[in-house]
Amino acid sequence: MAWNEPGGNNKDPWGGGNRNNDGPPDLDELLRKMQQKLNGLFGGRGADPETSSGGGSFPWSLVLIVLAVLYGLWGFYQVNANESAVVLRLGKYHETVTSGLHWNPPLVDHVTKVNMTEVRTERTTGQMLTEDANIVEVVLTVQWHINDAESFVLRVREPLKSLQEATDSALRHVVGSLTFNGVISQNRTQVSADTQVRLQQYLDLYQTGIRIDTVNLSDAKAPREVQDAFDDVTKAREDEVRLQNEAQAYANQVIPVARGQAQRMIEEAEAYKARVVESARGEASRFSQLLTEFQRAPEVTRERMYLDAVQDVMSNTSKVMVDVEGGNNMMYLPLDKLAQESATQASQARQVSPQVIDDITQRVINQLRTEVANSRRSRDVR
Structure with missing residues (x-):
């Protein structure tokens, strides 16, 4: 039931039961009651409504204290270890602070935090x-x-x-x-x-x-418009590089061999040159010595030179001519045929007994004696 309805006994909910029902509630009285409640809340004594009806003041000091506490709390801020904070006071640079708990007056200072260790990436x-x-x-x-x-x-x-x-x-x-x-x-x-x-x-x-x-x-x-042509050019260049590398590898393989062969030929030529020169010097020295001996004994030296020449010539042949003293016939011994027969017999029988060898030797001696005797008989007949 409302206070101003019939049966409500005209009780003013604002505490003004002795007032006329025609006027609004008294604002001063309402403020005084609020003040009393705040004073009771903070430990102060409530004012007597009877004694304070004549007037009073609002506790602006308390409001200011509360606002000051809130303002002070508002000014605290935390800067992390990887951050730095730039402080502007009234729009002008004031300082740069590092990590930790800091305080700056709000609405006066403006704080901007910046991450100093974050590595960022930009792509263009x-x-x-x-x-x-x-x-x-x-x-x-x-x-x-x-x-x-x-x-x-x-x-x-x-x-x-x-x-x-x-x-x-x-x-x-x-x-x-x-x-x-x-x-x-x-x-x-x-x-x-x-x-x-x-x-x-x-x-x-x-x-x-x-x-x-x-x-x-x-x-x-290259741009997309010319990418195909560029790929062809790139492939051609890669082929060029590959062929150059193959040619260089082949050159590295052939050139050392050629250089080795050339060096070997040079060394062989040097050896041949030294051998020929030394041989010529030896022949010249031998001829000088022979000339000296020839001047001392011409006949003996001439005969010795003839015998040496005949020996050199006859040592290179496989045929032997035997001159019989006092006769015109010469005996011919085919040593090459004998050597061939000996080789054939040796191939047929790897092992020949000493008796067989003595038999062959005796046959050769007998044949030589027979031919010599025949040669003497024919000479005597003449």
Whole structure:
């Protein structure tokens, strides 16, 4: 039942039972009751409504204390070990703090936390013109981290966009100073190294607070429109390199052999030369000595020279002519035939007894004696 309905006894829920039912509740009285409740809550004595009806003040000091406590708690913040915090006071740079618990006045200072150890990756791709007027499609990956929080937050408005534009500029400068083959195959490492150096120079000049860790040339190829023709050219170059390697391997195999043969022929020629020269010197020395002996005893030397010459000639023949003294007939001994027969007999019978050898010797002697006797008889008859 509402307080102002019939039967409600006109009891004012705000404590104003002695008031007229025509007016609204008294705001001052409501504030005094709230003050009493707050004082009781914080240990203070409640004011007597009878004595305080004449007036009172709201506890603004308590409200200010509560607000001050909340404001102080609001100002605490934690900076992790891998972070740095840039503090702006009234919009102006104040300081850079490292890891730990810090406090700054809220609404006065603005704190921006930056991760200093996180390695981030930026990827760029595009078609670029090389030094020999060819177009190459390049994919580059850049890994970087923040090394200066103040510069990263305050010096550049959009550091990531600046990084992208600086990467593209450095890459185009490096690619434009190399040939097409150098970019795609021969100088890929050089492209990455030169791009990293030039990119870091740009970022330091812009004061971005970014440090480049690595630059990797992920891919470099011809555009899709000419990829088939480029593959044919690449295959032809690979075949050229393969054939050159095979030719070089064959040359490495043949040249040492030829050099060895040439050296052997040179050494044989040198040996022949030395042998001929030494032989000529020996013949000349022998002739000089023979000349000296000939001058001393011409007849004896001439006869000795004749005998030596006949001996040399006859030693190279397999036939023997025997001159019978006082006769015109000469006896011929076919030593080659005898040697052949001896070889045949030896092949037929590997082992010949000494008796057989003596028998053959006796036969030869008897035949020689018979022929000599016949020669003497014929001479006597004449």
